[in-house]
Amino acid sequence: MEDYLFEIQLKVRDYECDIQGIVNNAVYQSYLEHARHEYLQSKSISFKQLTEEGKILMVSRIEMDFKRSLTSGDSFLVKLKIARQGIKLIFFEDIYRFSDQALCLKAKVEVIAQIDGKLSRGEIFDTLNL
Template sequence: MYIYELELKVRDYECDIQGIVNNSVYQNYLEHTRHEFLEENHISFAELHEKGIDAMVSSIEIAYKTPLKPGDNFISKLYVTKEGVRYVFHQVIYRKSDNKLSIKAKVNAVVVIDGKLATALPEFDELVARSEVKSN
């Protein structure tokens, strides 16, 4: 089902006074995973922007399950679906040591071309198709 994985490690400064990863940091992990995924698939935000195409997050829904702590290695995974004009990045983060789910997220993104909401972007539609093939 997941078509991409990225392994990362929690850095001390990402944690709050409780000794766990601050909730806002998870959004950085999710974004970094999406950017690495797109880069691996030869999709560049800079190149798209030069063509008048901007992909942007419209909303994020995160369920926090098991906190990560300093030094924890974790695996960030994703797959992509399409709902109307939105591209939905379904993302999870698992703590590597025990494979416990840390967070589950649904990131909605839209594409704007020359300032107007687009119904599709071929490069993203290809990622959706790959996700669908993987889940079948």
């Protein structure tokens, strides 16, 4: 079993589906982003406050492997864990359909930081106690 740090349950809304009746591939990025923000909030880290302090966290790369489709009304879990890799913080995020625990998506999201307009060496990730 995966050793996740955080999970959040969400539900597919009708307008997130395409003409085929499945969640549009671009919508999955929103689910992943929402989970990352909620994770930071659970650690008492305000994304807004970091930005106001000149600490900009940004995605530099996303890899998504689609396994199964979600459809309107499906409840699902976004689960995540993190690792450091050089200047990057890596979020490993998986989406599971709630009803049958089927793996729907595996993602790897690489995040970098800019501090006061300059690319960080990643030290901010250590100070955030993630």
